[in-house]
Amino acid sequence: MGILWVVPDFFHGEPYNSENVSRPFDPWFKDHDQKPLYHLFVPSPMANDSSFLFSGIRFNTKKFGADIARFQKKDNDTDSAKIWSVAEDGSAKTREAVEEKTASTKKRKRKGNSSENVEGFNVFRNSASVAQSSGEVQADQESIEFCKKKNKKEQNRQLERDAIFRKQHNIHVSGYNVPSPLQSFDELKSRYKCPSYLLRNLKELGFREPTPIQRQTIPVLLDGRECFACAPTGSGKTLAFVCPMLMKLKDSEKGGIRAVILCHTRELSAQIFRECKKLAKRKKFGIKLMTKSLLRNADFSKFPCDILISTPLRLRLAIKKKKIDLSRHDD
Numbered sequence: 281m282g283i284l285w286v287v288p289d290f291f292h293g294e295p296y297n298s299e300n301v302s303r304p305f306d307p308w309f310k311d312h313d314q315k316p317l318y319h320l321f322v323p324s325p326m327a328n329d330s331s332f333l334f335s336g337i338r339f340n341t342k343k344f345g346a347d348i349a350r351f352q353k354k355d356n357d358t359d360s361a362k363i364w365s366v367a368e369d370g371s372a373k374t375r376e377a378v379e380e381k382t383a384s385t386k387k388r389k390r391k392g393n394s395s396e397n398v399e400g401f402n403v404f405r406n407s408a409s410v411a412q413s414s415g416e417v418q419a420d421q422e423s424i425e426f427c428k429k430k431n432k433k434e435q436n437r438q439l440e441r442d443a444i445f446r447k448q449h450n451i452h453v454s455g456y457n458v459p460s461p462l463q464s465f466d467e468l469k470s471r472y473k474c475p476s477y478l479l480r481n482l483k484e485l486g487f488r489e490p491t492p493i494q495r496q497t498i499p500v501l502l503d504g505r506e507c508f509a510c511a512p513t514g515s516g517k518t519l520a521f522v523c524p525m526l527m528k529l530k531d532s533e534k535g536g537i538r539a540v541i542l543c544h545t546r547e548l549s550a551q552i553f554r555e556c557k558k559l560a561k562r563k564k565f566g567i568k569l570m571t572k573s574l575l576r577n578a579d580f581s582k583f584p585c586d587i588l589i590s591t592p593l594r595l596r597l598a599i600k601k602k603k604i605d606l607s608r609h610d611d
């Protein structure tokens with residue numbers, strides 16, 4: 281254990297002086313060997329563990345890196361450790377060595393150079409339990425903070441890239457933490473695990489690139505966010521909401537209506553119905569258009585329907601007269 285307690289020997293008179301020829305080391309040590317001050321500490325745990333000295337101390341190794349390098353462990357430290365163990369053993373054979381080393385330590389002290397600090401620092405470095413574990417904790421905290429900073433930097437870079445991309449495609453957004461727009465339809469697979477039938481259908485329909493409204497609306501809806509989108513006629517709004525709808529529904533189920541699309545005109549609902557059918561090709565989704573005949577003849581209690589497309593008035597009629605159940609819709 282690399283510890284050197286430097287305390288004045290108040291209890292036992294004069295300190296050892298190597299230059300005092302009339303008081304050589306052996307008799308001096310004999311006087312003090314009976315009750316040296318460190319014996320007071322030996323039975324206590326303090327003698328074996330210096331961590332009590334440093335508990336609660338946190339040392340910023342990053343900030344004081346240069347100082348740490350300067351105070352790295354030196355031979356002096358091992359010397360002082362030897363002195364300590366020798367003094368404890370009380371071995372007569374090594375007392376000479378003790379004398380020499382003690383004298384040299386004192387000389388250094390007198391000169392007032394920095395080695396004293398070195399030892400003090402090494403004590404800190406070597407105290408096994410608390411100092412080491414607090415060092416580890418601090419290292420962990422530093423690496424976490426480093427990761428956080430890195431993530432934040434990367435996030436800011438991504439925000440910048442998104443802003444440039446939106447500007448290029450004339451996309452305007454408002455809202456908090458808006459997801460990044462789609463670069464391509466392939467991103468549907470990498471980012472959202474889009475089923476392959478849908479990607480195949482998009483390809484077959486000749487949709488190579490998403491339109492601006494699709495680029496931004498699809499990620500927003502797939503992230504479970506609410507969205508109010510506005511784009512010119514013929515800009516591909518239908519795919520912008522049908523594609524995430526199909527992805528969220530995943531598979532066909534026979535338990536009732538799971539999604540509703542409301543359109544203000546019958547023509548538009550018929551157009552959306554056609555688009556839905558094209559996009560859901562190869563998947564047995566129950567997609568229904570609320571026509572007059574359906575409203576009249578259908579038994580809505582056993583209505584296998586994943587997506588229902590209707591105008592508001594027809595849906596209201598169905599709810600009132602046919603007790604259509606919309607409670608199963610997926611969020």
Ligand SMILES: Nc1ncnc2c1ncn2[C@@H]1O[C@H](COP(=O)(O)OP(=O)(O)OP(=O)(O)O)[C@@H](O)[C@H]1O
Pocket residue numbers: 486487488489490491494511512513514515516517518519
């Ligand atoms: N990414 C795309 N690439 C090429 N064509 C597309 C793409 N998305 C949609 N289309 C096609 O563009 C046409 C218009 O799409 P859509 O009906 O969805 O537009 P809209 O914005 O909903 O129009 P409206 O406002 O009239 O309802 C459709 O024929 C559709 O198949």
